Amino acid sequence: MIKCKTSKEIGGMGHSKKRKEDARFIQGKGNYVDDVKLPGMLHMDIVRSPYAYAKIKKIDASKALEIPGVIAVVTGKDLEQYNLHWMPTLMSDTQMVLPTDTVMYQAQEVAAVIATDRYTARDGKEAVIVEYEQMKPVMDPFKALDEDAPVLRSDKEGKTDNHIWHWEVGDKDKTDQIFDNADVVVKQQMHIPRIHVASIETCGCVAAYNKVENHLTMYMTTQAPHAIRTVIALVAGHVGLTEEKIRVISPDIGGGFGGKVPVYPGYVIAIAVSFLTGAPIKWIEDRSENLQADSFARDYHITAEMAGTKDGKIQATRFKVLADHGYTDASANPSKFPTGLFSIGTGSYDYGAAYMEADAVYTNKPPGGVAYRCSFRVTEAVHAIERITDKFAKEVGKDPAQLRMDNFIKKEDFPWASPTGWSYDSGDYHAGLQKAMDAVGYDELRKEQLEKREQGKWMGIGISTFTEVVGAGPSKNFDILGVKMFDSAEIRVHPTGKAIARFGTKSQGQGHETTYAQIVAEELGIPMEHIQIEEGDTDTAPYGLGTYASRSTPTAGAAAAVAARKLRAKAKKIAAYLLEVSEEDLEWEPGKFFVKGAPEKAKTIQELVFAAYTNHPPGMEAGFETTHYYDPPNLTFPSGAYICIVDIDSETCDIKVRRFVAIDDCGNIINPMIVQGQVHGGLTQGIAPAMYEELIYDEAGNILNGTFMDYLVPTAVESPNWETGHTVTPSPHHPIGAKGVGESPTVGAPPAIVNAIVDAVSHLGIEHLEIPVTPFKLYKKLKEVGYFK
């Protein structure tokens, strides 16, 4: 049980308060972007390329323009007149808004049709005739580096190959030396496939430009409204749309998971058309467009190696990555981190040498490289370290749990300096794994496994003990397009003691309206029910970098606590004045200050706030409001110990998850119910890439599963009953000791599942299986090792 400092009525940290935001969602009163309806609003639909790589010979819009209700058809040539046909990506690469001559991936935007309603816009889209001259696409990232591969980004002056960047970290010489002399070296190649966040709400916007006021209101499903406002100003400033004339409103968001961080061409086209016509333009993509054209996640080809002693001490790791970025690097990473936080890949283990390198290439696939509920490429790193650790355990003949226990960083060794440069803040890895092992009955399971094998039955136990890195970030290292990654909170307490607090982040289901209120309640003692939370309107909320990468609690949550403490300090001064004592004589308990030794001499927070407006001390500024911009001193390092148990049918290769126990440590917990909910959801988004999801392309560049008919988002049937628990190791540098949790389960679950599946069939000679592990893939592998004829 978590001990709470506040009463249930105040509802500060640790209380499983029911969510404040639910009321509107359960009654159909949410306000998502497609619910926005403005007078005179026009609808936009987008003509997309059927080919992965082709020259555009001709775009004939005449038939479309004959349809009553079709207002305009916009092409790249039209945008070129305003220099709006290209835009920068978040990684300082360039991306077409609409092409003027070449399409670079299937489903790329080719032209936009503007019409009076949704159906007519679709009619217009069908009537636009585009003539293409097909070219042979480059789909294989390895072949993209061949000398005779066509140079895809010929728009870039002097570009002679498809290589985007090289990145490396760690001590190469030291690592190589350990590898050269090690007792044991294991190596595994693995692909972390291209997947899609597939939030149930797709992306969209209503761009409403007011010509008279020269003002744009942009309703948009964005996880980072403030950053988007700045990006719009940077892209459109030259046509007179400067930042004070732009208001971005991010309404309720139907799931984000990273896919709603980037700027997609549709947004820019909608803004451009609204700017030119003066009419509000609604653009809502359909699911197939969303899956086929919006940012993908992952697509890392990794070679992981581990060196160690024969008795199972890990000594060094080496990772080599080839990253397939599609036709442009449109990743959503902090600027200085082209591979995101992949360098967390040394994991939870105590060793001193690691070297990692990555190369990124262009191919004829859609751009992206966003997170899929993961903090900047941490999933890829964790998959690599947790798979290779299992392989190492197997090689040295040790139980994978014991090997992990033997190699964990000890809790007294924090802060711990990782060989790739991180300073892990805190953790108790041994306690987490022990708790998970006790919950599943680990030793009994191993006995059962042996008995089952004798009967020809396959069961496997898989472990993943991961370290996450979230909460970007310290502004000395972390920025997006130059804007530092701090975040903000503004608290205004009204004279009657009720408050509104606004933030630079933006919830997409995480429950900020509840948890932020709990943080403020914890610090100020005002009941959380009386604290209204607002986010997502750039005209009213303080500037912040948004919600992704599990950063809201580490950054804006910290800002809330610090801002509330500033106000409490003011309340203390007022209390001293009203009670006619010195501040040193006062003591705080949630909700009031009282005189030490005389608890009857007290002033409640409500009385003190009222006094700030009605009877404040001479010389003090009136009012009870403040804002804080929080710049974290370090990231936070949540961790977890996950154990998965699978049963596999030895005839059909059907894989069934029998149990899955997830022990998370995200530091101090604001709301156990919400944290658990986040873990449940993250685990389902962990089993998804482990067993079901992958965006598949053929050699001609066609996507083979670009709809919900064949892109397998798990249903309640595929998703097992998750069992969760936690250990609590507070972050020492975070104001409320919290760490962030939304993504841990998505990061930690896939290797636990795959390790379990491999464990179930390891006695048949299988050492590795690529995700998603499907029954057919397992069957093929068993055929390869000669088990099936």
Add this chain to the structure above:
Amino acid sequence: MKKTITLKVNGTEHTVDVEPRTLLIHLVREILSLTGSHIGCDTSSCGACTILVDGKSAKSCTLLAVQANGKEITTVEGLATAEGLHPIQEGFHLNHALHCGFCTPGMMMRAIELLEHNPNPTEEEIRWGIAGNLCRCTGYNNIVKAIQWTAAKMNGSELPSTEPEFV
């Protein structure tokens, strides 16, 4: 071109002119302005648009508006009454069965019909029963729990705890 249809939505009769191709979800959302039902896909896979048509749960993106002529429709907006929330709404709220809320209306409408046919569903029956509705946020655990809670509430049996359970 347009057809005139009459239908009852959440107890109110509407007579509207629609194109024969208009999907029922677009009639509900755009003509009747009941935006609680959502659109999450274009292949009838996600169930975000699920409503009740003559008491049966239906994906309203898969029906034409003209097919609803003469029918009685209930959307999420029609669930709460003057007496308060529908038990399924209460169940979802108390059991934290929603995060972003986008799939929630469709999921609840589906659950209502499920419970009508099977007032005491097992966990497995619930999971199969909502397999036509996708949720990307919750991992389904608490949706199952919410439906079990609602079943108990509607049956008048002892209500299960709505506190989170940990190992």
